[in-house]
Amino acid sequence: MSGYQRAWLAQDALAGLVVTLMVVPQCLAYAVLAGLPAQLGLYASILPLLAYALLGSSMTLAIGPVAVVALLTASAIGPLAAPGSPEYIALAVILALLSGVALLTLGLLRLGFLAQLLSEPVISGFVSGAALLILVGQLGPLIGITPYGQTAFDLGTSLVEQVGQFNPATLLLGGLSLPLLWWARRSMARWLERAGMRLPLAELLTRLVPLMVLLLATLAVVVFDLDHGEGVAVVGNIPEGFPVLHLALPSVANTARLMMSALVIGLMGFVVSVSVAQSLARLRMERIDPNAELRALGVANLASALSGAFPVAGSMSQSAASFSAGARTPLAGVVRAGITALIVVGFTVVFERVPRTALAATIIIAVLSLIDLKALRHDWKYDRADGLAWLGTALGVILLGVEAGLSIGIGLTLAALLWRSSRPHIAVVGRVPGTEHFRNVARHQVETDDTILALRVDDNLHFGNVVPIDERIRAEIAHHPLARHLVLELSSVVHIDATALMMLEGLNHYVRSQGWELHFAQMRGPVLDKLRGTALFAAVTATSGGAPFPSTHAAFMSLASRESAASGEPGRATAGT
């Protein structure tokens, strides 16, 4: 606060006003997407913004209803109550409450690292899959029918069954809104610029198109009485002022079920928020503190629950709008909260006859930009496992539902981690001529010694990879009939677990039975601290002075001279490939 500059105030106030006008359509639309009365989208955009402005670490992250979180909310409550019913609303409030408690707890316990379970491909695949699922779900409202289902397949089937019952006036309104919104997003700014307008102003106008479309569509409803005369579905009666908390408490079983959903919603909202905040912070060289973000998002969700609304998160589109409108500090959010409160108190009657089809068009255009096939292409090309995780998550979300998709994604990344770790990279190494460095004999022109087999294991040794490591080492021993020393270069090993310790004991036993000696080289500090005191360590280092060789080079020098002293001839050196 102390560093706040006078000039920023005007910028923040203007940004707050502009952003509010820009995002009102989305706030209404995402509440409807969550299965709730549209005005709850506005309620969720007052207190949560103030809470985040006080506690958040990002200067430009805008909090509010978010497409993915709204979808998760609908999917969590949908099976428990009828959309729009008082019980449904109460469940949404409880979901926001639980989600806030979960995030706050994680933040206070500094457990933000849990979010690392979600890899970049899983997040990207999840958001893309969810966006497609939302898009399919909004095709019904766009033409005036109500398909049901939680998966793309169910929704699509329901859509096809009902498509004949479309409402002509609704189709017309939606059919006009959609291409207009599409054009505004794609080419209007450039078109205005070519027509002579300054680019910043053109972009500002472009961003206000959703609100104008909504107002025009509403005007059409009012003028032609489309809701009563033609059966066009509208948002409906919006009570003025703040909601009375009508908490018909849900059953214990349902609350327990909601706990899990709240954790998923909280973590997903957190992960999405942080990635938005970080990409914005990067542009301004600011710094994000994940644990502060957890706490701020937690309190924002508590504030949303207090407002009788639903879970919120950091929104990419709202943040980008705020950023491009020139917001400098969280004060822009405070201004936005104030203006939204004014709208809730005084102007909600205006939104009463907003046609749902226009909101559906708003949602469809908004989520289109979330489908990131470029990320899939990039991940697939760079790393097949990451590409599979993206695809598995997205397909899971689309075909099986959001929570199943997320589980699949997490399962695939953990499986990849374990699979990769179960195939450790092991190299036979030799000396780069004229240096003290040892490199893979298969990749470099290096010198080896027939009496010494030096292996470098490029992974920690643990239960998941001891079997292949043991097998590979024994195979190499069999391939080096002249050698008498096995040197394990442990430069990449920082942990050896109890299972691996047993493997090494067995290996040492085997090596001795073959008349060989086992040696350790370049052992890292943490491993040394742990192994010292074990019987294995004492047995192996007995021949190297009670400590591992500091380097593979030192091991070669010492062992080769020992061998030549024993045999009376110098160690035979051959060149590898």
Next chain:
Amino acid sequence: MSGYQRAWLAQDALAGLVVTLMVVPQCLAYAVLAGLPAQLGLYASILPLLAYALLGSSMTLAIGPVAVVALLTASAIGPLAAPGSPEYIALAVILALLSGVALLTLGLLRLGFLAQLLSEPVISGFVSGAALLILVGQLGPLIGITPYGQTAFDLGTSLVEQVGQFNPATLLLGGLSLPLLWWARRSMARWLERAGMRLPLAELLTRLVPLMVLLLATLAVVVFDLDHGEGVAVVGNIPEGFPVLHLALPSVANTARLMMSALVIGLMGFVVSVSVAQSLARLRMERIDPNAELRALGVANLASALSGAFPVAGSMSQSAASFSAGARTPLAGVVRAGITALIVVGFTVVFERVPRTALAATIIIAVLSLIDLKALRHDWKYDRADGLAWLGTALGVILLGVEAGLSIGIGLTLAALLWRSSRPHIAVVGRVPGTEHFRNVARHQVETDDTILALRVDDNLHFGNVVPIDERIRAEIAHHPLARHLVLELSSVVHIDATALMMLEGLNHYVRSQGWELHFAQMRGPVLDKLRGTALFAAVTATSGGAPFPSTHAAFMSLASRESAASGEPGRATAGT
């Protein structure tokens, strides 16, 4: 076969006879433990032995009913049918069938590595917990009551409730058998040796005590008519000859549930068998092929199903008996199968009046040796996470049941893997004076250069650890105000996933914004292959000739000379601690 020596034949035949007599009590007892008629323990010791003798890779592993597998069988079928009922028996047969199919499939697909999900501490904790659970469960039959429950808590409660209804004659029989068996296992061999007997003979006699106890207890039942007169529970009517397959097929839902149990039983049996086989093979310098073991165990279980029996595995106690009786080859198993078949055909009437309390005493003494608190102490001391996995698995098995315990164990080891991997070891490195080696400045006396910050990351870079790595690197950058070069030594990194690639891109962006340059050194081949072609690689290696520096030493030489050329003065060198 071609290498079979004449002298081995007599040894194998004798070992087969002795082992059969030794293990008959256990075979009967474990069938009862699995909730099945006692004679099924003999059926499970004929065909499976022949199958394993043909296909197994271990010379001395003895196949048959095993305590842990019997417990898993009871826990899988218990909720589905009444113990001893025809439906229960049919489910046991199907379990053996499915378990065989699962093992055979895994073996043919060479998926043996799946067993690596079970770390040494989890296996040890599981076996110990299961042994204690079995022990508690056998206290009831020992005194003539029938407690019920799948967890130690339920069994214990049931035991306390019913303890007043104990059967005096049963208690007497069991109370005599138990200390006799205990004494035989603990001190009889030494006692006989002191009395002048040769040790091998003394040990042989000791191992025959269980059979003698069983015969004596049965004799007591017959002589005093304890089963009819005093209500002592006996094994009951055993039909002679092979069983008619009374397959009342279970429902689809139950079969699906059995599939999962069969996989768990198969894998657990496999893991236990392999660890037994390997510890025996080590003594004789033989070699175990895990995939061959999978196939052999799979066929053995199919053979058990064909016999109308239940899942089998390699048994530690039976193998040890066979080993110490002098068995040389799987032919000992064939002999044992033949003798067991003779017993089934001709002598089962002898076992009809075996009191259950004597079997309970046999089981209790047998499983006592499976409780391995020494392993817990060792694991706890060596690695807290491994100790916790042991304890969590054992307590889970005892308090929540076998499958819950196994899940807890696997969950704990995976969590430890992820947790460890989320806290990568990162060291600032400097040159060991007079060498080309770079070591941790916090552990070694090394030379550093103020203009260069060299960091070594000792782990793969992936979604699970990018956040802490990124944070640590930025913190180090802030602590080195004079530096202009960040050298990442990637000697321990063999994989960089898509999430980590994004982190590195962000880091490069940040480093440049601070006026620094990012460099890679000592990049491993697999990483190089993957990164080449990315924009990041091109950007970072632009200043080092299109390739990463081969070593940190090379990076220092090149960068220091560049810096001194630019500034007109030599790079400042300081000594670290």
